Amino acid sequence: MSDLFKTPVCDLLGIEYPIIQGGMAWVSDAQLAAAVSNAGGLGIIAAGHSEPDYVRSEIKKAKELTDRPFGVNVMLMSQYVDEIVDLIIEEDVPVVATGAGNPGRYMRRFKEKNIKVVPVVASVALAKRMVREGADAVIVEGTEAGGHVGELTTMALVPQVVRAVSVPVIAAGGIATGEGFLAALALGAQGVQMGTRFACTKECRVHPKWKEVYIKAGDRDTVVTGRSTGHPVRIIRNKLAREFQKLEKQCAPVEELEKLGEGALRKAANDGDVERGSVMAGQIVGLIDDEPTVAEVIERILNEAKEILNSLCAKYGG
Numbered sequence: 001m002s003d004l005f006k007t008p009v010c011d012l013l014g015i016e017y018p019i020i021q022g023g024m025a026w027v028s029d030a031q032l033a034a035a036v037s038n039a040g041g042l043g044i045i046a047a048g049h050s051e052p053d054y055v056r057s058e059i060k061k062a063k064e065l066t067d068r069p070f071g072v073n074v075m076l077m078s079q080y081v082d083e084i085v086d087l088i089i090e091e092d093v094p095v096v097a098t099g100a101g102n103p104g105r106y107m108r109r110f111k112e113k114n115i116k117v118v119p120v121v122a123s124v125a126l127a128k129r130m131v132r133e134g135a136d137a138v139i140v141e142g143t144e145a146g147g148h149v150g151e152l153t154t155m156a157l158v159p160q161v162v163r164a165v166s167v168p169v170i171a172a173g174g175i176a177t178g179e180g181f182l183a184a185l186a187l188g189a190q191g192v193q194m195g196t197r198f199a200c201t202k203e204c205r206v207h208p209k210w211k212e213v214y215i216k217a218g219d220r221d222t223v224v225t226g227r228s229t230g231h232p233v234r235i236i237r238n239k240l241a242r243e244f245q246k247l248e249k250q251c252a253p254v255e256e257l258e259k260l261g262e263g264a265l266r267k268a269a270n271d272g273d274v275e276r277g278s279v280m281a282g283q284i285v286g287l288i289d290d291e292p293t294v295a296e297v298i299e300r301i302l303n304e305a306k307e308i309l310n311s312l313c314a315k316y317g318g
């Protein structure tokens, strides 16, 4: 494949194509991350709420499955966050992404080890702060994304962050195809992060029923629950989502809502209970209609983007 879309962030992260796989709790394991890295992107293992021993063993597996760089996503709401940061440093993981919070207090230790730090941000203010504290790049995630989300759309947020910071911006939220990839570059991003697309690939070991839901879902099949608890999460509209919405409408106590959400992601991703579990998915799930290999996803995106670029140039260029 050509290096038409090679951007400086590729050199920063040691990858061929500026395509990063989202760190999805209960979904992004060593097998998926290694497949993405082997295909020329950056694979990411999700620490999520997992225990440190599991994360360490996935890091070791990834090192066996690929000799290319990969990352670990640290979910900052995890009760194990301190131990996970320690083991990432011990294991010399090349790239750290963070989500659902501010990783400022760990930044110095990562930087001392020359670990590249790429926080996921959902606002200009946090992006600026992360860059001040030493972030090597930022993943700017719009509310179209699956899982824990902010308020702003990718379309509105990415160019605002691009103008506000001096480090490479990676766009996330609503991207699964060549159209989205090229649009992200047009907005000033140097690359993309995709979760939903990579969750529905052959190498991803999420429960087959999860993938079935993705393939069937249409444009209006996701909802954001938990805005009232301060933990907004985009999931597929199912029995759990409806129950959540009902309780939120009744202004149910936060504890009751949190109890409903407890273990729900595992229930869906691991056990395949896609009605009572939390099937996190981005809005772009409506475009997912097959289960290709990771390499096919990357190849498709680059080919589509090239074709669109050529046709735009033919139509409007010169």
Ligand code: TUI
Pocket (backbone or CB within 6 Å): 025, 048, 049, 075, 098, 099, 100, 101, 102, 120, 121, 122, 126, 141, 146, 147, 148, 149, 150, 231, 233, 261, 265, 280
């Ligand atoms: O982190 C994500 N997405 C996630 S994490 C996750 S695990 C989970 N499991 C059960 C319940 C809830 C979560 C599932 N999906 N994306 C990155 C992301 N981070 N998007 C938005 C943010 C964000 C939001 C607010 C980052 C920082 C922030 O505020 C921090 C501050 O201090 O201002």
